[in-house]
Amino acid sequence: MLPQRPGRASRIIKLFKPYDVLTQFTDVSGRTTLKDFVPVPDVYPIGRLDRDSEGLLLLTDDGRLAHRLSDPRFEHPKTYWAQVEKIPDEEAIESLRRGVLLNDGMTKPAGARLLETEPDLPDRPTPIRFRKNVPTCWIELILREGRNRQVRRMTASVGYPTLRLVRVAVGPIRLGDLQPGEWRDLDAAERRLLSGR
Numbered sequence: 589m590l591p592q593r594p595g596r597a598s599r600i601i602k603l604f605k606p607y608d609v610l611t612q613f614t615d616v617s618g619r620t621t622l623k624d625f626v627p628v629p630d631v632y633p634i635g636r637l638d639r640d641s642e643g644l645l646l647l648t649d650d651g652r653l654a655h656r657l658s659d660p661r662f663e664h665p666k667t668y669w670a671q672v673e674k675i676p677d678e679e680a681i682e683s684l685r686r687g688v689l690l691n692d693g694m695t696k697p698a699g700a701r702l703l704e705t706e707p708d709l710p711d712r713p714t715p716i717r718f719r720k721n722v723p724t725c726w727i728e729l730i731l732r733e734g735r736n737r738q739v740r741r742m743t744a745s746v747g748y749p750t751l752r753l754v755r756v757a758v759g760p761i762r763l764g765d766l767q768p769g770e771w772r773d774l775d776a777a778e779r780r781l782l783s784g785r
Contacts, residue, residue: 699730
């Protein structure tokens with residue numbers, strides 16, 4: 589757990605983690621990490637976001653906050669937009685809502701819906717695989733647990749593999765208009781939202 593820093597306000601940063609970036613500050617293999625984007629000492633990521641996933645990542649120097657937001661017992665919602673292969677039918681969406689059986693057990697019920705239009709997101713540096721005769725669409729999933737590669741495993745289990753995955757919210761904090769690699773400190777309103785005040 590991160591240490592507490594008495595006598596000063598904690599630092600809370602939101603970052604648009606780009607595709608193909610590790611959610612850590614060092615890597616012995618020389619791969620791209622958070623240090624390539626966030627030149628701030630003594631902050632650490634709250635939770636993880638897979639290397640091949642993009643989107644909102646919070647970082648802080650506040651150990652209590654990091655614990656509260658990442659411990660699954662607190663069930664903080666995390667919102668994802670997933671571009672999937674083919675167009676899911678209502679039965680698949682309902683299965684995602686109820687929970688699906690993965691190799692490590694049933695998932696908790698989730699929010700799940702088809703997005704009516706393609707979200708306005710920046711292009712990914714490595715395009716998704718594209719098959720001319722196979723349509724894609726975007727779904728929104730809201731999870732209250734954080735198993736390894738959970739969104740990808742859930743959509744695959746109902747027959748619609750995820751091609752691109754972007755986290756757009758952690759609790760009340762939204763990705764907003766950040767672009768890949770951009771970061772900023774939470775503003776006062778966001779800090780109040782996060783603290784529940």
